[in-house]
Amino acid sequence: MTILYLVRHGETVDNANQIMQGQTQGELNEKGIAQAREVAEKLLGEHFDAFVSSDLKRSVDTAAIIASPHHIDVVTTPLLRERDWGSFTGKYIPDLNDKEWPDDIESLDALKRRATEFLNYIRATFSDQRVVAVGHGIINKAIQAVYYGKPMNEIERMSNAEVRILKL
Numbered sequence: 001m002t003i004l005y006l007v008r009h010g011e012t013v014d015n016a017n018q019i020m021q022g023q024t025q026g027e028l029n030e031k032g033i034a035q036a037r038e039v040a041e042k043l044l045g046e047h048f049d050a051f052v053s054s055d056l057k058r059s060v061d062t063a064a065i066i067a068s069p070h071h072i073d074v075v076t077t078p079l080l081r082e083r084d085w086g087s088f089t090g091k092y093i094p095d096l097n098d099k100e101w102p103d104d105i106e107s108l109d110a111l112k113r114r115a116t117e118f119l120n121y122i123r124a125t126f127s128d129q130r131v132v133a134v135g136h137g138i139i140n141k142a143i144q145a146v147y148y149g150k151p152m153n154e155i156e157r158m159s160n161a162e163v164r165i166l167k168l
Contacts, residue, residue, distance in 0.1 A: 002168040004122055005043070005132045008140055009062040010035040011160040018093040022085035026058030035161030036065035044069055049129035054080035054136060062161070063134040079118040082136035083111055108152065115142035123168050
C-alpha cells in the first residue's frame with residue numbers, strides 16, 4: 001500500500017493579499033516559510049521514500065523545506081499544479097464574487113482528470129512507498145474528491161501547510 005501525505009503549500013504573498021494565483025509561481029511569505037518548517041518538524045520522525053511537488057515555486061519551496069531533513073530530492077510534476085483560473089488569474093478574489101465565470105477557467109472535469117492521473121502516477125511510480133506530495137488548495141481538493149468518490153464541494157478546504165493522509 002502506498003501512503004500519500006497530501007500537503008498544501010505554505011501561505012504566499014498572494015494568499016495573504018487575496019489574489020487569485022492559479023498557475024502563477026507564487027512566493028512564500030514569512031508565515032508560509034514558518035508553516036513549512038512546522039510541517040517538516042511534525043514529520044521529522046516519519047520515514048518517507050519520496051517527496052513530490054507541483055512544479056510551481058510556492059509548492060517546490062514548501063516541499064524542499066519539508067524534505068530537507070530527510071536528504072531526499074523533490075520530484076516535480078505539472079499534474080499537481082493549481083487550477084488554471086484563466087482571466088481570473090491575478091485578480092483580487094473578493095471582486096470576483098458576483099462575476100460571471102469566463103470560458104478560459106480549467107473545467108472541474110479537466111481538473112478531476114488531472115487528479116486521477118496524479119493518483120495513478122503515484123500508485124505506479126511509488127508503489128508500496130510513503131510519499132509526501134505538496135500541491136495547492138483546489139487540485140488537492142480534486143485529488144481527495146476522486147479518492148473518496150465524492151463531489152468536490154463535499155471535501156473540506158485545506159488550509160496552508162495542512163497535511164492529509166491517503167492510503168492508496
